[in-house]
Amino acid sequence: MPLPLRLLHVLAAIPPHGAVADIGAGDGQLALALAKRGAMRVIATEIGGSYPRLLLAVAHAPDAADRIETRRGPSLEPIQHGEVATIVIAGMGGHTIAGMLQEAVARNPQWIVLQPMQHAMAVEAAIAEQPCTVDAYDVCMDRGRSYGVWRLSRRSAR
Ligand SMILES: C[S@@+](CC[C@H](N)C(=O)[O-])C[C@H]1O[C@@H](n2cnc3c(N)ncnc32)[C@H](O)[C@@H]1O
Numbered sequence: 001m002p003l004p005l006r007l008l009h010v011l012a013a014i015p016p017h018g019a020v021a022d023i024g025a026g027d028g029q030l031a032l033a034l035a036k037r038g039a040m041r042v043i044a045t046e047i048g049g050s051y052p053r054l055l056l057a058v059a060h061a062p063d064a065a066d067r068i069e070t071r072r073g074p075s076l077e078p079i080q081h082g083e084v085a086t087i088v089i090a091g092m093g094g095h096t097i098a099g100m101l102q103e104a105v106a107r108n109p110q111w112i113v114l115q116p117m118q119h120a121m122a123v124e125a126a127i128a129e130q131p132c133t134v135d136a137y138d139v140c141m142d143r144g145r146s147y148g149v150w151r152l153s154r155r156s157a158r
Helices: 005-013 030-036 048-059 094-104 120-127
Strands: 020-024 040-044 068-072 085-094 111-116 133-142 145-153
Touching: 005 040, 005 085, 005 111, 005 120, 005 133, 005 145, 020 030, 030 040, 030 048, 030 068, 040 048, 048 068, 085 094, 094 111, 111 120, 120 145
Parallel strands: 020 040, 020 085, 040 068, 085 111
Antiparallel strands: 111 145, 133 145
16 A cells, blocks of 8 residues: 555655654554565554554565564664664644653654644743754645654754
8 A cells, every 4th residue: 555645755754774663553554665665674663452463564565564564562662772773653632742852762763754633832842942953844735644754863062
């Protein structure tokens, strides 16, 4: 199934270097696309009841499955400090994403890519509180709705 336009924009915002964590990966559409694009390692996470759906989706894609590791757990809990270059949090509400951002920054990735379904202002406010720089911002229209995509990098200490 082709990626929805909003996820194509998320995919385009993810640098093609290093491992990627896809938090709340749903049915794994983005994780599978990343693996097919050549990402050396993708960690796709899901909480509780939605985890079996993710497992099933990955199992049905044998050409990409060897580069995707699935982990169960809420928010950033399944990801270790320094484990991935990029953390992606997409397809959730802006307040949920805002609530995860500090934990994402604490994992010390090089980049964080965010794409809320609504309440983008909550994401903007959360970004302003973190030691991050917005190094790319994009908006797409998908089926009559607009979706912002932010790529953050860690603000360097001087
Ligand atoms: C609408 S889906 C989006 C899936 C995919 N990221 C996308 O952009 O298409 C939102 C997913 O986030 C997961 N989710 C919600 N809250 C979460 C949390 N606290 N930790 C991890 N996953 C969460 C849900 O289980 C659901 O599968």
